[in-house]
Amino acid sequence: MKNKLIFILSLFSLLLISCEKEPIPANIETLVYGKIYDSTNDIPIVNEKIKIGEYKTIGVPSGISYIFQGFVDSTTTDINGEYSLPFNTTGNGNLYQIQLDFNEQVHIPNLTESIQEENIGTQKEQNFEALRLYPIDLRIITSDEINQEIHIHKQHPSRQIDPIPALNQNSVRRIWVDKNVENEINFQILTTSPYLNHSITIPLNNTSELYEYQVEISSTDFQ
Structure with missing residues (x-):
């Protein structure tokens, strides 16, 4: 039984080792280029x-x-939204990714794109579709005292907004929205079971x- 267990563990270790890929050799130059554009x-x-x-x-x-x-x-992208980024492999890794930082003022659905190994040492074009968001100062007035923290969720694109503390009757939250559509905001009280919800819609404004x-x-709005 002991020998069988040792055999299984050894086989398992060999399988894990076989899954490991060798690092890509150092000093291979690759060029990635493309554009980040808001077609909307x-x-x-x-x-x-x-x-x-x-x-x-x-x-x-x-x-x-x-x-x-x-x-x-x-x-960084230039005035046309274009970028050109040459880089060299280091010899330490076997996978490279193009990565964008999260930016609350721009919605980019895919913030990372892997560079396939066959593209290392070549030129790869990678474009990103984006949506520029525009600011609204959302002022929330509560007509009575609500004893629970109110959580705020913006629907499109989906974002959690800083919650409103309990008993706070006048709060302002800056949100970034798509100016081309109506924007739904959901308020939620999470201390109850089930949760209580109230939604409002900010009308289309189409301003930057x-x-x-x-x-x-008010507390009676939550259901």
């Missing part, structure tokens, strides 16, 4: 940071683990300028 508003996304992340993949019992090795280079939108809510 027909504008480029300017000064958006693009980074190249390096990873080492190893086999683990649950599958594959990605160990971050560091960022090897970065750049900051403005204030005021909403009044």
Whole structure:
């Protein structure tokens, strides 16, 4: 029984080792380039940071683990939303990714794109679709004292907004929205079971300028 267990463990270890990929050799130059563009508003996304992340993949019992090795280079988009980013492999990793930072003023559905190994040493075009968001100062007036914290969720694109503390009757939260559509905001009290909800819709405004939108809510609005 003991020998059988040792055999199984040895076989399992060999399987994990076989899943590990060798690092890509050092000093191979690759060029990634492309554009970040908002086709809804027909504008480029300017000064958006693009980074190249390096990873080492190893086999683990649950599958594959990605160990971050560091960022090897970065750049930003120009006035046309375009970028060009050459980088060299370091010899430490076997996977490279194009990564964008989260930006609450720009919605980009896919913030990372892997560079396939066959593209290392070549030129790869990678474009990103984006949506420029515009600011609204949402003023929330509560007409009575609500003894629970109120959580706020914006629907499109989905974002959690800083909650309103209990008993606070006048709060302002800056939110970033798509100016081309109506925007639904959900207020939620989580201390009850089931949770209590109240939703409002900010009408279509189609402006890129900051403005204030005021909403009044009371404890009886929550259902």
